[in-house]
Amino acid sequence: MASNGNGSVVKNGNGLAKIQTHKKNNNEICHDDSGPTVKVQTIDELHSLQKKRSAPTTPIEGTLTPFATLSEEERHRQQLKSISASLASLTRETGPKVVKGDPARKSETPRVSHEHHIAPTIVVSDSALKFTHVLYNLSPAELYEQAIKYEKGSFITSSGALATLSGAKTGRSPRDKRVVKDNDTENELWWGKGSPNIEMDEHTFMVNRERAVDYLNSLEKVYVNDQFLNWDPENKIKVRIVSARAYHSLFMHNMCIRPTPEELENFGTPDFTIYNAGQFPCNRYTHYMTSSTSIDINLARREMVILGTQYAGEMKKGLFSVMHYLMPKRHILSLHSGCNIGKDGDVALFFGLSGTGKTTLSTDHNRYLIGDDEHCWSETGVSNIEGGCYAKCIDLSQEKEPDIFNAIRFGTVLENVVFDEHTRQVDYSDKSVTENTRAAYPIEYIPNALLPCVGPHPKNVILLACDAFGVLPPVSKLNLAQTMYHFISGYTALVAGTEDGIKEPQATFSACFGAAFIMLHPTKYAAMLAEKMQKHGATGWLVNTGWSGGSYGYGSRIKLPYTRKIIDAIHSGSLLNANYKKTDIFGLEIPTQLEGVPSEILEPVNMWSDKKAYKETLLKLAGLFKKNFEIFTNYKIGKDSKLTEEILAAGPIF
Ligand SMILES: Nc1ncnc2c1ncn2[C@@H]1O[C@H](COP(=O)(O)OP(=O)(O)OP(=O)(O)O)[C@@H](O)[C@H]1O
Ligand SMILES: O=C([O-])CC(=O)C(=O)O
Ligand SMILES: [Ca+2]
Ligand SMILES: [Mn+2]
Incomplete structure (x- = not known):
């Protein structure tokens, strides 16, 4: 038996009804199928319909800033030029060929002799022949996808946070921190007994910088964050973080102040740059190196290099060290303290070492949170340096610390915690990886955070x-x-x-x-x-x-x-x-x-x-x-x- 002539149901040999897949001219069956269909030819086109262009690449209409008068293409070019300059090897090409976007997405792979090729080459090396893809100020959702796809140990927990592993190091390495001693810093900084500043020379810094830059350029893609430090508008610092892991990019997205699309367009040249090549070790034959870990600060170059540790806290606290240098020069006091403000405007600072209660006591239901860890005290009052909090989460409970517990949701980075492999429920009492388990979340995840994070004296x-x-x-x-x-x-x-x-x-x-x-x-x-x-x-x-x-x-x-x-x-x-x-x-x-x-x-x-x-x-x-x-x-x-x-x-x- 073939067609019944109406073109809808065909009986086959054993008498079962067969649903026809070709277009019917009546709609007696499957009413839901008769709605409008998408106007695309391929599945890729269908996917492209999902996404609307947005910040950080879309210009904001109507802004009259000088940068906004540039064409979108020119702005794009300048941004890439700046990133290429950041990634430049100082002994070879002036900067790698950089291109924006994920190399996994075909449509974003550069074609030959592209206008995105920024740097004029002095000497051609293999690294000059390839493109470094730049994943620029990605959103938390994009970074989740990157982390889960490419970084071992990345999982979504039951509350929506991104659980990550920081590798062999689960805390800071203060004995591996080095600061360049030059004519200025020799007299300005605190050296010697009791000081955290262990010296290195300019040349050794450059050796490590080159090592980090070469490592980053050898990768298919790097993450770049352009963000701010300090909520005091007069004393805001522009920072750029170049890193190899989505975990690092999301951590800094949460911990630094997130720029608005307008601010990002006018970002220009950063005041300070971090090269985080933490997966790659330093070379122990290098002068001053006593382990395979090195965290190097060069105040004159306004740069920091990280080799041999993936612990994200190094970036946060490295920048804090820089603020402890830059701010006093402006007669502003930098403080390792929590800070909150009462309904009547009374501000309190909470100093204390790890585990003494800065975060616990500054997060107070009856008061507004200005910040939990790093502040400035200037002529006009206090300001938080950061845009996020970094809370200890060992033995965390909803009853004891509800605000911190509830801040651990989509967008939050959870470091080194243990969770149930099926339910993804975190066991905060588990110290299997480390006792120093941490959560990094944007400050606005705390319900009574004060934004902008500033207050009076x-x-x-x-x-x-x-x-x-x-x-x-x-x-x-x-x-x-x-x-x-x-x-x-x-x-x-x-x-x-x-x-x-x-x-x-x-x-x-x-x-x-x-x-x-x-x-x-x-x-x-x-x-x-x-x-x-x-x-x-x-x-x-x-x-x-x-x-x-x-x-x-x-x-x-x-x-x-x-x-x-x-x-x-x-x-x-x-x-x-x-x-x-x-x-x-x-x-x-x-x-x-x-x-x-x-x-x-x-x-x-x-x-x-x-x-x-x-x-x-x-x-x-x-x-x-x-x-x-x-x-x-x-x-x-x-x-x-x-x-x-x-x-x-x-x-x-x-
Ligand atoms: N009397 C108390 N006062 C403050 N905290 C207490 C007290 N008793 C117990 N605790 C517990 O001590 C811990 C204090 O840790 P908290 O995270 O606030 O320290 P912190 O100063 O912010 O440390 P870090 O600089 O490492 O972030 C919390 O787990 C808190 O519940
Ligand atoms: O910096 C860190 O890793 C955690 C912290 O807040 C501190 O130790 O003061
Ligand atoms: Ca704390
Ligand atoms: Mn701290």
Whole structure:
């Protein structure tokens, strides 16, 4: 039996109805098929319909900036020229042939003798004969696709974050950081004992730079981010990050300030450039190299090179070091601190080393978040340097820290976490890869973030110390000299190893609560802080977020709700008017009462059952403070020798 003549259903030999696939002239069956069809010839054409052209390549209509008067093509050309110049080998071609777009997409592969070929060649090498594809300021969605397709260990978690692996290094490598010592920096920077700046010469920097650039140019494609640092419009810095991984590009997209399409069109030449060739090692036969990792800063060239570590925090903190050099030159103080602002406009800074509570306490439901880690204090007030937060996520829970937990969603980079292979549910308690698991998210993922991230002069300067010895009071009010003493000391006590047995707390002193990132001598920053606090009438506080009733293993950590009550009382101003008494040895002013906190915990000795052990531990810690401060005793702080004397006298006395 063949056609029934109506052209719709044909019975075959065994009597089953067969649906005809050729065009019918009636529509009795499958009504849904009769709608309009797409007007394309191929599947590629169909895909091309999905995408509308947009930033960062589409010009914004109606903008009257000089750059906007250029044709789109000319703007494009200039942008590529700038990127080609960034990627130039300094010994061969002046810059590689760069072309925008993903090499995996055929339509974007350059044809021969293309106008995208920017650089005139001096000497032809193999690298000059190929194109380097530039993936310029990709969006999070595009970077997700790149990461998942090309980078092992990239997965979407159940909440939508991008889980990544940073490779062998899961934290910063401060011993592998080098800074070029030249005629200027020799006198300007802090060198020697206690300083984070380990010298290298200009020539060695160039060797490493060439190594990184050659590595990047050998790849089929590189990622380029053009972004900003510092929300203060007068002191914004333009940064370019050239990297080989979508993970790095998305991390910086989140952590730096994201330009608007208009700002990107007028971007021009960056003020600072990072070459992140982290997958590729440095050469240990190179002078100054003591491992296969090297993070090199050249302030004169305004460049940074990363070899042999893929830990993304190196980029964030490398730029922070640069800000610690550039900002003081403009009489702006750079700060390793969190910052928030109350409904009445009162600003608080939170200094502290890792794990002391900067992120936890600056993310406060009753206040607006300005930033969690890096700030500037200028003549006009405070500004966040970054456009994102980098939160520790070990043992993170929705109950304890809902805002951070909920920020871990689409767009967020999750480093080195462990998740269920099927549900992709993250287990935040799992330390299999590292204890330093981290989440990097744009600041606007925190619901009460203040945008733009700027505020007036701080009213309170809170120094956080997690004292695992259990002898520092939960809160003390500091005078200016004491604030400077504790700021320069930068104390916290970590507990080495948390698995089995009771371990001794380990005291850590890190000048300005961030010695790894400062460039000038600590007393320079301290002098600026003292001047600003004095001028704007800010009050200093020392808050112990660590142990009470005994050292680690005997006492217990001060409950977070109590610390929050203490912080609330600082913000509201009520603590300023409390009654105070002075402690022995450290001479700290401690309140006798504080609403919502049991009075006995305010004085540490009350909580220790073994008073003798308390006194011994207190003296031990005081001795550590004294010893640490020795390297600072020969420095004058600011112009005021009276203040210097007061600071030296503000430490423990015994
Ligand atoms: N009393 C307390 N005060 C503050 N934090 C506490 C307290 N008790 C426990 N914690 C916990 O200590 C941790 C503090 O870590 P947080 O991420 O805030 O430190 P951080 O200073 O931002 O560190 P980093 O510089 O490494 O980012 C959190 O997990 C918090 O829940
Ligand atoms: O920089 C990092 O890797 C994390 C951080 O915030 C710090 O250590 O201060
Ligand atoms: Ca933090
Ligand atoms: Mn930090």
